[in-house]
Amino acid sequence: MTAAWSSFPMLDRLLDDVMTGVAGTSFGAASPVRSFSPAMDVRANEDEIVFVADVPGFNREDIEITLDDGTLTIKGQRRYEGNGKDKVWLGRSYGAFTRSFTLPDTADPERLSAELADGVLTVRVAQQPKAKPRRIAITPRQLSHAKDEDGSSK
Numbered sequence: 001m002t003a004a005w006s007s008f009p010m011l012d013r014l015l016d017d018v019m020t021g022v023a024g025t026s027f028g029a030a031s032p033v034r035s036f037s038p039a040m041d042v043r044a045n046e047d048e049i050v051f052v053a054d055v056p057g058f059n060r061e062d063i064e065i066t067l068d069d070g071t072l073t074i075k076g077q078r079r080y081e082g083n084g085k086d087k088v089w090l091g092r093s094y095g096a097f098t099r100s101f102t103l104p105d106t107a108d109p110e111r112l113s114a115e116l117a118d119g120v121l122t123v124r125v126a127q128q129p130k131a132k133p134r135r136i137a138i139t140p141r142q143l144s145h146a147k148d149e150d151g152s153s154k
Contacts, residue, residue: 036078036093038121042101049107049125053099056119065114065123070107072125073100106130 038053055063055076063076077096082088103109103125111126 035095035097037097038076038099040099044127046127046129048127049103051101051121051123051125053121053123054119055116055121058116058119058121060116063116063121067103067109067112070103070105070109071100072103072123073098074121074123075099 038055040051040053043050043052051072051074053074057078058076062078063074066073066075075096075098078092078094080094104127106127108126108128112124114121114123116122
C-alpha cells in the first residue's frame with residue numbers, strides 16, 4: 001500500500017513563512033523589536049568637525065552628549081508612546097543607542113556646540129589651527145675678534 005501525498009501541508013507552511021516575513025509572525029502578530037540606530041554623517045575641514053544625526057521625534061531631554069578624554073559620545077533613547085494593549089504590525093524602531101568617536105588631537109575640547117532642529121542633531125567641534133611650517137633664516141655667526149687686556153686675540 002502506498003501513502004497518498006498531499007501538497008496542502010507544504011502549501012500551508014509556505015503561506016505561514018510568507019506571512020511571517022511580512023508581519024513578524026503568522027497573521028499579523030507584532031514584529032520583533034528592532035533596535036534604533038540613527039543615520040549619521042561626520043564631516044571635517046580645517047575649522048571644525050561636524051557630526052549630523054537623524055533623530056526624528058527626539059527632544060533635547062532624550063539625548064546626552066559627553067566628551068571624556070578625547071572621546072565624543074552621543075547617547076539617546078526612543079521610547080514607545082503607545083499603551084501595552086496596542087498591536088503593532090509594522091512599526092518604527094525603538095530603544096537606546098550609543099555612538100562614540102575618538103577626536104583627533106587638533107580638536108578643541110573647549111569649543112563644542114550642539115543643536116537640535118527639525119529632527120536633526122548637529123554637533124560641532126572646533127579644530128585648533130595646525131602649526132604651519134615656517135622657514136627659519138640662518139644668520140651668519142659673528143666671529144669675535146675681541147682682544148685680551150694684554151692685547152692678544154682670543
